[in-house]
Amino acid sequence: IQATQHPQILEGKHLLITAGPTREAIDPVRYLTNKSSGKMGYALAEQALALGADVTLVSGPVSIKALQGVNTITVESAEQMHQAVMENVDNADVFIGCAAVADYKPAELATQKIKKNNTTMAIELTRNPDILADVAKRSNRPFTVGFAAETNDVAKYAKGKLANKKLDMIAANDVSKPNQGFNTDDNALTVYWPEGECALTHGHKQQIARQLLELIHQQLK
Ligand code: CTP
Numbered sequence: 373i374q375a376t377q378h379p380q381i382l383e384g385k386h387l388l389i390t391a392g393p394t395r396e397a398i399d400p401v402r403y404l405t406n407k408s409s410g411k412m413g414y415a416l417a418e419q420a421l422a423l424g425a426d427v428t429l430v431s432g433p434v435s436i437k438a439l440q441g442v443n444t445i446t447v448e449s450a451e452q453m454h455q456a457v458m459e460n461v462d463n464a465d466v467f468i469g470c471a472a473v474a475d476y477k478p479a480e481l482a483t484q485k486i487k488k489n490n491t492t493m494a495i496e497l498t499r500n501p502d503i504l505a506d507v508a509k510r511s512n513r514p515f516t517v518g519f520a521a522e523t524n525d526v527a528k529y530a531k532g533k534l535a536n537k538k539l540d541m542i543a544a545n546d547v548s549k550p551n552q553g554f555n556t557d558d559n560a561l562t563v564y565w566p567e568g569e570c571a572l573t574h575g576h577k578q579q580i581a582r583q584l585l586e587l588i589h590q591q592l593k
């Protein structure tokens with residue numbers, strides 16, 4: 373029964389997955405972050421494990437309990453997530469960048485709590501490393517899958533990211549629609565790879581995760 377419910381299609385494969393938001397410190401008590409819950413990345417890790425994979429999950433700060441059997445590395449900032457991914461990418465067969473990595477961090481980290489002063493204030497931001505692009509640039513890289521969260525022109529931007537970052541696959545998420553994407557239990561994705569595409573229609577994130585992993589398995593062969 374176990375085998376028919378969960379055909380071990382990823383047996384012997386090592387999957388490295390990022391999940392959740394990152395936290396970019398401003399001062400000792402404040403940070404910049406985003407609305408990611410980590411649910412999609414954790415669903416991918418759980419389903420990959422059920423399909424027989426060895427799973428390493430690099431997780432930003434989330435309120436989901438750790439998954440039994442998944443090697444989880446918790447991080448806060450994009451820099452830390454980048455480092456954890458680079459330390460674990462060598463033996464990965466598949467990399468899935470599901471985290472909502474902050475594109476920018478404060479240019480300077482204040483060592484003491486910033487006091488309020490004027491009626492306006494500005495925080496200068498500087499770019500974070502692009503973890504997904506750096507994985508894709510490696511010579512002996514894993515099968516590399518990105519996510520694209522977009523509010524408009526979803527297909528155009530997703531296909532642009534697939535081509536520009538030279539990915540093997542991208543899962544596009546229309547986050548302008550209610551009840552899919554950030555901080556929800558359900559999702560709907562359109563998946564693109566260089567020779568094709570597939571719509572994964574609205575469903576629970578566990579079910580969408582399973583379908584995405586089946587697509588990855590098909591393209592891996
Ligand atoms: N990503 C990453 N490191 C970053 C930024 C993004 O690894 N510093 C990854 C995400 O995990 C996702 C993919 O890149 O898999 C696309 O993220 P997204 O925010 O949609 O695209 P960006 O390339 O950051 O472009 P923009 O935010 O301008 O749309």
Ligand code: CA
Pocket residue numbers: 473474475
């Ligand atoms: Ca971004």
